[in-house]
Amino acid sequence: MANTPSNNVVWHDHKVDKQQRAQAKNQKPCVIWLTGLSGSGKSTIANVLEQKLHALGKQTYLLDGDNVRHGLCGDLSFSDKDRVENIRRISEVSKLFVDAGLIVITAFISPFRTDRNSARQTLEQGEFVEVFVDTPLDVCEQRDPKGLYEKARKGDIKDFTGIGSAYEAPTAAECHLVYNGETAEQSADILIEQLQQKGYLG
């Protein structure tokens, strides 16, 4: 196309949009939002899920404590107010990634229904896929990968989810992983089946 002013007008008016970005990736962008107790397996399942989606040719991105807590949300504490802001920013960043055409996986405890619903409202209809990683508290506490439950029981951590602070379980999550001794890989396979059945993987 020649560099004429009239062409220039066309270029101006027409932005690359979500649909084009998604089409170029041959997928339906969405946020796969894993919620569950500390130690429930969210991050591990999310990692395996991302590897499997990558192997299926999907273009993905994983947001979790590792890449968000020290960067974008590095200025936030663990106060109630800052936890809300943490989830708000994650929602907004997820929205940008969905706009970019990617399948975003998030792995955060996100214990409160209002916060998860705000995240849902941030996205468009059908773009927010809530996944309840439903591992019982006693299993999580037995795993205690970071020793946090022990500290919480001793009173060294206040407001720890499941001990001093409530975990509000989803009541209508799109996907539900009820723990029955599965490995993370088995859980990821079950999740992929659920996602496929509900049409999220196209």
Added chain:
Amino acid sequence: MANTPSNNVVWHDHKVDKQQRAQAKNQKPCVIWLTGLSGSGKSTIANVLEQKLHALGKQTYLLDGDNVRHGLCGDLSFSDKDRVENIRRISEVSKLFVDAGLIVITAFISPFRTDRNSARQTLEQGEFVEVFVDTPLDVCEQRDPKGLYEKARKGDIKDFTGIGSAYEAPTAAECHLVYNGETAEQSADILIEQLQQKGYLG
């Protein structure tokens, strides 16, 4: 692969990384950071650039006032402190997008050298491509697309970049668009040439 615990370990240890995400997109991820006065043409050039990169098969995302100011940075004012935080969050989100394997284009005035250098430091070597959209103040003021210069001259907007507040021009930007009456499309073509010459488009 069977669902055995030993395979499970392999899945755990091995995360999908930046290199794999970039390879799947057949490109070298980076941030193309446009800086310049209000009215310099940053957003328009950024939009045309994104269309052209999309046409070249590149996977891109554009961060600008339209998708950042009301969402992720919707809680920020235009105070000095909040402007710094605004640029910080944009840098951190750009880093996440680069990690996801995308070519990110940003279009923000970003008038201060320290803020742009912080953004550069957030990214890895060679991932931050500063582009000085070098349109003279009088041209920007004549265009005045949002009527902001007029308000600033009247004193209705304080600390407006170029009038009441300094614009610190880049001294060693990777790319430099000196305005000589080009259309946005011509500027985008010049920029693509510069990006290609410097190896950013692979």
